Amino acid sequence: MCEGGLASRPRGRRPTLLELNDDLVVIAVDVHPKQATVATVDLKGRLLSRSLVPLTSDPAASTRLMTDCMLRMRQSLPRKIFEGIGISLPGRIDPDTQRLIFAPNLHWPDLDLKKAIEETMDLPVKMENAATACLLAELTFKRIGGIRDIVLVTVSEGVGAGVFANGRLISGHRGMAGEFGHVTLDPTGIICSCGRRGCWETFASCRAALRYYRELQPPSRVIAFHDLLNLAEEGDPHAAAALAKQALYIGRGLQLIIAALSPSLIYVAGDITSAWHRFGAVIEKEAAKHMLGGALPRILPTHEGEIARLRGAAALVFQRRSAGDRPQGAGFASLLAE
Numbered sequence: 001m002c003e004g005g006l007a008s009r010p011r012g013r014r015p016t017l018l019e020l021n022d023d024l025v026v027i028a029v030d031v032h033p034k035q036a037t038v039a040t041v042d043l044k045g046r047l048l049s050r051s052l053v054p055l056t057s058d059p060a061a062s063t064r065l066m067t068d069c070m071l072r073m074r075q076s077l078p079r080k081i082f083e084g085i086g087i088s089l090p091g092r093i094d095p096d097t098q099r100l101i102f103a104p105n106l107h108w109p110d111l112d113l114k115k116a117i118e119e120t121m122d123l124p125v126k127m128e129n130a131a132t133a134c135l136l137a138e139l140t141f142k143r144i145g146g147i148r149d150i151v152l153v154t155v156s157e158g159v160g161a162g163v164f165a166n167g168r169l170i171s172g173h174r175g176m177a178g179e180f181g182h183v184t185l186d187p188t189g190i191i192c193s194c195g196r197r198g199c200w201e202t203f204a205s206c207r208a209a210l211r212y213y214r215e216l217q218p219p220s221r222v223i224a225f226h227d228l229l230n231l232a233e234e235g236d237p238h239a240a241a242a243l244a245k246q247a248l249y250i251g252r253g254l255q256l257i258i259a260a261l262s263p264s265l266i267y268v269a270g271d272i273t274s275a276w277h278r279f280g281a282v283i284e285k286e287a288a289k290h291m292l293g294g295a296l297p298r299i300l301p302t303h304e305g306e307i308a309r310l311r312g313a314a315a316l317v318f319q320r321r322s323a324g325d326r327p328q329g330a331g332f333a334s335l336l337a338e
């Protein structure tokens with residue numbers, strides 16, 4: 001796409017790399033169970049446009065809604081050169097087939113999303129798990145100072161993790177590494193979206209916090225997680241207690257991650273980061289229990305949950321560029337397999 005854009009320019013002064021970079025954009029998509037955010041992101045990680053697309057349990061109809069939005073977005077920025085499409089998903093993608101193979105909260109059957117979107121948009125599509133995409137955004141657009149062991153945990157409808165170990169992003173066999181959210185904490189617990197009982201995410205997700213709140217105080221209306229955050233800020237003690245219980249269980253699950261991978265830094269991404277004053281200390285205290293040795297990793301919020309996911313989706317595409325055009329970041333070229 002880049003070369004095509006260059007060739008189509010009028011003859012004369014060759015555009016500088018900076019001018020060229022300013023024209024390069026990708027379409028970034030962040031998929032959640034009920035909605036997707038579609039955005040245009042440039043090489044510096046800046047969002048140039050953003051739209052929300054409601055999704056249904058019908059994958060074909062949902063895909064069409066997303067591509068309609070992408071087409072409109074591309075038409076609205078006629079001067080930009082679109083490099084490709086990066087998609088962040090609440091599931092795992094087989095690195096060999098690029099098919100979505102595990103997405104318990106999405107309820108979409110095995111689907112070749114990549115092929116469907118590539119055919120409509122005539123652009124290459126890269127897909128990645130949301131937590132791994134978020135982690136890629138942190139590695140790509142921020143300076144992390146040579147840290148080689150980082151785990152990023154996304155807390156939303158589910159709980160996911162992306163793993164950067166010994167300086168490499170880890171995907172594991174069939175791309176399934178990092179599924180700490182579906183490790184059983186209580187085999188007699190409630191049924192998880194994956195079909196098993198008592199997984200970590202049934203205790204630590206935003207859905208879990210809403211359940212804790214309903215148990216303390218059946219609400220008169222259906223409330224969303226951001227309502228719960230607002231209620232806590234307004235002084236509702238049951239909302240505060242529900243969030244504190246969620247934080248405790250996030251910390252408890254981090255014990256698993258610390259024991260398995262010994263990261264020096266754990267990022268937490270998602271809506272809870274806007275209320276980090278409620279979560280941070282509780283998570284740290286619980287994670288610190290049963291430390292095997294050494295020091296507790298730093299536990300930090302990403303501060304930009306959704307934007308991090310969109311930037312991560314963009315980074316999936318930009319990481320394929322030649323070294324001179326790549327965004328600044330630590331070892332960007334080697335983070336993902338081609």
Ligand SMILES: [Zn+2]
Nearest residue numbers: 182192194199
């Ligand atoms: Zn599960």
